[in-house]
Structure formats: C-alpha cells, structure tokens
Amino acid sequence: VQIVLAGILVAGIARLVVADELAVDWTLRPNPQSSSETPAERGKYLFQVACAICHGAGTDRPGTSSLQIKYQGKLPAQLEQRTDLTPELVTAFVRNGIAMMPPFRKTELSDDQVAAIAAYLSRRR
Numbered sequence: 151v152q153i154v155l156a157g158i159l160v161a162g163i164a165r166l167v168v169a170d171e172l173a174v175d176w177t178l179r180p181n182p183q184s185s186s187e188t189p190a191e192r193g194k195y196l197f198q199v200a201c202a203i204c205h206g207a208g209t210d211r212p213g214t215s216s217l218q219i220k221y222q223g224k225l226p227a228q229l230e231q232r233t234d235l236t237p238e239l240v241t242a243f244v245r246n247g248i249a250m251m252p253p254f255r256k257t258e259l260s261d262d263q264v265a266a267i268a269a270y271l272s273r274r275r
C-alpha cells in the first residue's frame with residue numbers, strides 16, 4: 151500500500167511539473183540583455199512588444215491609420231516619428247486608452263515600463 155501511495159504521489163508531482171511547463175506565461179519581460187540600457191532604449195524594445203502591432207509602419211496598423219486620418223499629414227502618423235509627444239501625454243493615453251486602443255493595466259505594463267515607453271516616444275524633445 152505504501153509503495154502504491156508513494157507511486158501516486160510521484161505521479162502527481164510529475165503531472166504538476168509538466169502542467170507548469172505547459173502553462174503559457176504572457177508576462178511582458180524586459181529584454182534580458184537590456185540591464186545596462188537607458189529607459190529610452192528599454193522603451194524602444196517595449197514599444198515593439200506592446201504598441202507596434204497598432205502603431206508600426208504600414209496601412210494595416212489601426213493606430214497609424216487612425217492618426218493619419220486624425221492629423222491629415224500635419225503630424226506623422228507613426229508615433230515613433232513624432233517630436234511633439236510628452237511623457238505625460240503618452241502615459242495618459244496608455245493608461246486610459248482611446249477609441250479601439252485599450253487601456254493598459256499595471257499588470258500588463260508596469261509604471262516603469264510605461265515610463266520607459268514614454269521616454270522613448272518623447273526622446274527628441
């Protein structure tokens with residue numbers, strides 16, 4: 151009986167370990183090679199991960215397309231080409247969202263990560 155119980159225990163632990171490995175982890179992590187980078191450099195990486203899907207180059211990006219319509223060429227449609235963005239403005243849009251842009255919660259992008267993205271997008275000021 152003890153051997154059977156021990157066997158069940160081992161099988162249970164093994165299943166827990168396997169289940170753990172299979173679980174998908176969606177946490178955004180800083181680039182492992184980025185420990186010596188400035189906030190703006192980390193922000194550039196985070197922008198590619200969290201924002202470029204909508205704000206990258208191309209007509210199939212809803213953020214870029216919307217800003218093209220909004221500004222009619224008076225300001226660049228791509229956020230990375232803007233020179234008028236302030237950290238405060240970027241942070242407000244990221245935390246509150248607008249139209250089809252979702253608000254990003256602190257569990258999705260930490261304050262540090264938003265600050266890094268804001269530093270990147272306002273770097274030319």
Ligand code: HEC
Binds near residue numbers: 197203249252267
């Ligand atoms: C699901 C698509 C989507 C994602 C992801 C997204 N955005 Fe947006 N964003 C939009 C859209 C669409 C607009 C324009 C809304 C409008 O018509 O005014 C916008 C607008 C903005 C604006 C306002 C610009 C202006 O001049 O009005 C900022 C700043 C911004 N986004 C920053 C970001 C940042 C930083 C990220 C990443 C953390 C991000 N967005 C992720 C879709 C997205």
